[in-house]
Amino acid sequence: MTVKMTVNDFIQYFNQTKDRIYKEKDYVTELDSATGDGDHWVNVNKGFEQITSGLKDAPADLTFVDLFKNIGMTMFSSVGGSSGALYGSGYVAASKICKEKKYIHELDVHALYDVYHAILVEMMKRGKTEPGQKTMVDSLYSALQAYQEAMDAEKSEKEIIMAFIKGANDGAQATREMAAVKGRASYRTDKGIGHLDPGAITMAMQLESLGKYILNKE
Ligand code: ADP
Ligand code: MG
Numbered sequence: 001m002t003v004k005m006t007v008n009d010f011i012q013y014f015n016q017t018k019d020r021i022y023k024e025k026d027y028v029t030e031l032d033s034a035t036g037d038g039d040h041w042v043n044v045n046k047g048f049e050q051i052t053s054g055l056k057d058a059p060a061d062l063t064f065v066d067l068f069k070n071i072g073m074t075m076f077s078s079v080g081g082s083s084g085a086l087y088g089s090g091y092v093a094a095s096k097i098c099k100e101k102k103y104i105h106e107l108d109v110h111a112l113y114d115v116y117h118a119i120l121v122e123m124m125k126r127g128k129t130e131p132g133q134k135t136m137v138d139s140l141y142s143a144l145q146a147y148q149e150a151m152d153a154e155k156s157e158k159e160i161i162m163a164f165i166k167g168a169n170d171g172a173q174a175t176r177e178m179a180a181v182k183g184r185a186s187y188r189t190d191k192g193i194g195h196l197d198p199g200a201i202t203m204a205m206q207l208e209s210l211g212k213y214i215l216n217k218e
Helices: 007-023 025-035 040-054 064-078 081-101 109-127 137-152 157-177 198-217
Strands: none
Touching (some): 007 025, 007 064, 007 198, 025 040, 025 198, 040 198, 064 081, 081 109, 109 137, 137 198, 157 198
16 A cells, blocks of 8 residues: 545545534534533534535646645634634645645655644644643644654554554543643643543544545555
8 A cells, every 4th residue: 555645535535524523513512512612513513614615616736735725724714713723724834835845736655744744833833832731733743653653663654554543543532631731621720631632532533534545545
């Protein structure tokens, strides 16, 4: 198996993920009601609805630069809460790295890492947050750490993507024991300890969906 993601693959990934997120309404809302204000699912679900409807008439020659820029602007303009700003700036950063590194129509295993790393760095900057502070950053950070370790160990591309999925889910589960430093859970006296972070869970759902799309593509 070789990682080779085209713009069209990403559009299909967004469509599949929209369906996945849609089904998780009760679970995600329950999580954000426990430690936040209960709107996280509404925000993320709206984001995916807007992204996928905006991509319906995407031109066949759409580049990654424009794809990620459009998605970033969509998240900024139509999604409320912390999620809109964080994913918005993350995808704009993804567009910038694609432009800089000339990732135009295809992402291989290294390019895919670069894109998600750019999203992570920008989310940390925008959110003024670091891994370990009980946010959506935790699953992405853990996924990319596993990805990097698997690449360094010269694992196969299939193993790299499997490590990425596991890293995402492990990172999300690890938020249960973390004390929130950022976001609404940080206003609580218990800092949300004992509860999963909703943003980390939906981030892991997206990363798992991406990984599974890649694994099933072959
Ligand atoms: P809001 O907190 O404005 O209601 P959402 O409910 O859409 O926004 O998103 C909540 C999620 O956003 C949290 O679970 C957390 O993962 C993430 N989050 C909140 N603040 C930050 C931050 N400063 N940096 C990174 N992620 C954050
Ligand atoms: Mg909320």
